[in-house]
């Protein structure tokens with residue numbers, strides 16, 4: 001089974017992806033980490049995030065086994081990843097890796113921006129996770145505070161709005177809900193309610209298949 005989860009920044013899709021994968025015994029790929037790793041490689045080498053030639057070279061040289069979530073999940077790298085991910089040649093260089101990951105048994109949960117639309121258009125289950133920007137900003141700010149950082153929530157909200165705009169208006173594989181994706185709005189849900197709702201979606205689809 002392949003489960004595709006897409007959604008905007010700080011929608012909770014990563015946590016949901018992880019928990020769905022554990023529930024169904026599937027492998028999990030947070031595809032945002034791939035773009036973040038390319039961005040980090042560019043920053044470390046002193047290149048700009050919109051340097052397409054350097055970005056493609058970095059994308060081809062990636063070793064996902066070496067990804068360190070803590071260093072990749074910073075605000076600065078997220079911003080650079082949003083820029084790097086708008087480059088079509090970078091997306092093309094990362095396509096095969098993501099498709100291969102999804103195709104390997106017993107299947108996988110992939111979360112990102114274009115999983116249901118571009119990477120796995122034939123996924124068994126597609127979920128589009130979203131939440132009001134203010135709620136996403138509050139959650140992200142709470143995460144930062146838990147890491148001991150001083151946070152201006154209004155700034156976090158402004159960043160989220162800017163990233164939403166960039167990720168959904170770019171020409172290459174923009175963030176959008178696939179026509180056959182199930183919408184999961186977690187604005188008024190805590191994480192365990194959201195996981196339950198996602199499992200309900202998967203089960204409803206499986207039950208539908210079983211009858212068909």
Ligand code: DC
Pocket residue numbers: 009010031032033035036078081082083085086111112113114115163167
């Ligand atoms: O989900 P995230 O915040 O870790 O993603 C970082 C950036 O990478 C995001 O701004 C857009 C980009 N991205 C993408 O374009 N396609 C994906 N499948 C995943 C992430």
